[in-house]
Amino acid sequence: MDETLLWEIRAFVYRHFANTTQPPSAEETALHFALTHDEVVGAYEELQRRHALFLKPGMPDILMANPFSGLETPFKVHANNKTYFANCAWDSLGIPAALQVDAVIEASCAQTEDLIRLQISDRQIQSSNSLVHFLIPFKDWYDDLVFT
Amino acid sequence: MLFFQSEEALNEWLVSRNARQGAVLSISQLWELSQRWYQDRMSPDYHGRTIQEAQGIFRDLGLTSEFWQAYRLSQN
Numbered sequence: 001m002d003e004t005l006l007w008e009i010r011a012f013v014y015r016h017f018a019n020t021t022q023p024p025s026a027e028e029t030a031l032h033f034a035l036t037h038d039e040v041v042g043a044y045e046e047l048q049r050r051h052a053l054f055l056k057p058g059m060p061d062i063l064m065a066n067p068f069s070g071l072e073t074p075f076k077v078h079a080n081n082k083t084y085f086a087n088c089a090w091d092s093l094g095i096p097a098a099l100q101v102d103a104v105i106e107a108s109c110a111q112t113e114d115l116i117r118l119q120i121s122d123r124q125i126q127s128s129n130s131l132v133h134f135l136i137p138f139k140d141w142y143d144d145l146v147f148t
Numbered sequence: 149m150l151f152f153q154s155e156e157a158l159n160e161w162l163v164s165r166n167a168r169q170g171a172v173l174s175i176s177q178l179w180e181l182s183q184r185w186y187q188d189r190m191s192p193d194y195h196g197r198t199i200q201e202a203q204g205i206f207r208d209l210g211l212t213s214e215f216w217q218a219y220r221l222s223q224n
Contacts, residue, residue, distance in 0.1 A: 007192065007195055008192070011192040014189065014190055015190075018190065050196060051196060052195075052196060066186075066189075067182075067186055067189070088149040088150070089149040089150055089151045089178070090149040090178060090181070090182060090185075091149075093178055093179050093182035094182045094185065094186040094189075095186075096182075097179075097182040097183045097185070097186040097187055097189075098186040098187070098189040098190050099190065100187070107151050108151070109151055109152050109153040109157050110150035110151060110152060110157075110161055111152060111153075111157040111158065111160050111161040111164075112153060112157050114153055116151045116153060118175060120179070123183075125175060125176060125179040127175075127176070128175040129153070129154065130151055130152065130153050130154075130175050131151070131152045131153075131154070131155065131158055131172055131173070131174065131175070132149055132150070132151055132152075132172070132173045132174075132175070132178045133149065133150055133152060133158055133161075133169070133170060133171070133172055134149050134170045134171040134172075134173070134215070135149075135150075135167065135170045136170065137170065137171075137214070137215045137216075137217075138202075138206070138215065138216050138217065138218050139217065139218045
């Protein structure tokens with residue numbers, strides 16, 4: 001597939017996430033670009049190979065395009081009058097960073113399950129005593145990105 | 149990457165899973181990292197970043213411990 005079209009598909013996926021909180025289906029992407037289903041699946045697989053997005057195992061459905069998650073997760077990001085789902089603690093701040101919007105993040109402490117609520121206004125984050133733990137060192141991130 | 153409400157909660161979690169501590173960031177550090185990492189993600193011109201670019205972001209934010217080093221990644 002043409003490189004320009006490939007990256008236009010990636011941009012379309014991100015716009016769709018931003019506008020709807022969900023990834024486009026392969027059918028929606030095919031319709032938008034006047035492509036066949038197989039051409040879109042091929043593009044999705046190529047974008048996955050380049051770590052630009054990740055598919056559900058064995059399916060043509062987008063699981064994640066960081067920082068967005070295609071599934072509901074415990075990392076909720078309220079912004080743009082919508083609720084987005086992030087893949088992890090980092091990505092929950094990544095969504096307002098990517099969209100450059102104010103946001104309220106609702107998640108929980110991994111140990112106590114107490115609510116952790118963070119607020120971002122005017123590109124500043126409200127002070128918090130909470131912490132973020134990265135378990136996997138950078139060199140291993142792409143061994144198993146879903147786990148990381 | 150997971151949130152913890154305190155260092156004590158993190159330590160309890162590590163013990164309960166017999167896990168070693170990785171890297172711990174404050175919320176303000178994570179916000180700085182998120183802005184650097186994701187600020188251009190919506191751009192149609194974003195085509196990923198090289199490992200050197202990723203390491204440059206970590207270095208700029210003072211994340212220079214072994215945890216943040218890449219020894220074998222070639223492309224992000």
